[in-house]
Amino acid sequence: MVNLPPRAVAGAKHHGSYEWLLQRFTAAIMAIYTLGMISLLMIRQPDGYSEWVAITDNNTWRFGTLLTLLSLFVHAWQGVLDILNDYIKPLALRKALKLATLLALVWYAVWSVLILWKL
Amino acid sequence: MSTGIAMPYDQRPKNLNLASIRLPVPALVSILHRASGALIFLLLPVLLWALQQSTEAGGYAGLVNMMDSAWIKLPLLVLIWAFIHHFLAGIRHLTLDMRFGLEIRQARRSSKLVLVAGLLLTLLTGIWLW
Numbered sequence: 001m002v003n004l005p006p007r008a009v010a011g012a013k014h015h016g017s018y019e020w021l022l023q024r025f026t027a028a029i030m031a032i033y034t035l036g037m038i039s040l041l042m043i044r045q046p047d048g049y050s051e052w053v054a055i056t057d058n059n060t061w062r063f064g065t066l067l068t069l070l071s072l073f074v075h076a077w078q079g080v081l082d083i084l085n086d087y088i089k090p091l092a093l094r095k096a097l098k099l100a101t102l103l104a105l106v107w108y109a110v111w112s113v114l115i116l117w118k119l
Numbered sequence: 120m121s122t123g124i125a126m127p128y129d130q131r132p133k134n135l136n137l138a139s140i141r142l143p144v145p146a147l148v149s150i151l152h153r154a155s156g157a158l159i160f161l162l163l164p165v166l167l168w169a170l171q172q173s174t175e176a177g178g179y180a181g182l183v184n185m186m187d188s189a190w191i192k193l194p195l196l197v198l199i200w201a202f203i204h205h206f207l208a209g210i211r212h213l214t215l216d217m218r219f220g221l222e223i224r225q226a227r228r229s230s231k232l233v234l235v236a237g238l239l240l241t242l243l244t245g246i247w248l249w
Contacts (some may be wrong), residue, residue, distance in 0.1 A: 026215070027209050031171045034206065049179040056174070076163070108163055115171045 023078050024064040026071035062116045069112045073105045145230040152208035155201035162198060171207035192249065199244050 046052045055061065080101045086093040113119070142150070170184045172178030181239050211233050214220055 003248060027213070031210070040233065049176050052173060052179065071165075075239065076156070076160045079153075080160055083153065083157060104163075108167060111167055115167065118127065 019078055023075060026075040029071040030075065032070055033064060036064075066112060066116055070109060073109055077101065077105055139149045144234065145226050148208055148211070148230040148233050151204055152233075154210075155205040155208075156236070158198070159205065186248075192245075196241060196245050200237060200241040203240045204233070205242070207233045207237050239249075 040055065042049070044055060046055055056065075069093050081098065084094050084101070088097060147223070169182060172182050186195070211220075211229050215226075218225055
């Protein structure tokens with residue numbers, strides 16, 4: 001391991017190893033879901049609405065999809081933070097964009113539940 | 120401790136003329152990883168809307184109809200490329216994390232592989248879909 005000075009970034013509680021791990025963990029969930037879904041679509045070759053419903057109208061698919069979508073939102077949060085930190089210099093603007101991103105992602109999570117369970 | 124030539128911070132050479140920077144392939148794959156991620160993030164509401172539409176018979180038919188238009192196909196193909204490139208570049212990242220392919224020749228080769236495979240798989244997906 002590299003020896004970093006304590007609190008290399010002002011205000012940082014740690015060195016980002018938690019974020020690093022979370023980014024990879026969520027990526028793994030999405031990769032497994034993607035490969036599984038592609039295999040399923042290739043095997044079943046759904047043609048038309050009723051065959052699509054046959055694949056999606058069960059709780060295994062709903063929970064798997066929700067887990068993947070939540071992973072996506074967490075993954076996107078880290079990625080967008082990196083981009084904003086790199087390119088947006090004015091502090092107030094950066095903070096506003098971070099807040100907007102967070103609110104959007106939280107809304108997407110709620111919306112996902114509404115979509116999957118048709119609420 | 121750095122052994123480089125001591126130089127005041129504000130006198131260090133800068134080269135921010137983007138047109139004059141010749142990007143190595145690994146750097147190209149890296150910036151496209153970021154750009155594709157940003158694109159997918161920005162299109163999330165559209166993707167969620169499409170998922171919602173697909174759960175209703177009428178909405179499903181509407182989506183199928185939309186897919187016939189070239190104005191939808193082309194942007195969709197760009198999005199598919201973004202997804203595949205982000206996926207492959209991410210897998211490459213994981214192998215680098217595990218300290219595989221860190222040598223510059225291997226790193227160059229794997230980045231070329233990601234770039235080419237991403238375009239090829241996008242083409243194949245396009246053929247499969249239409």
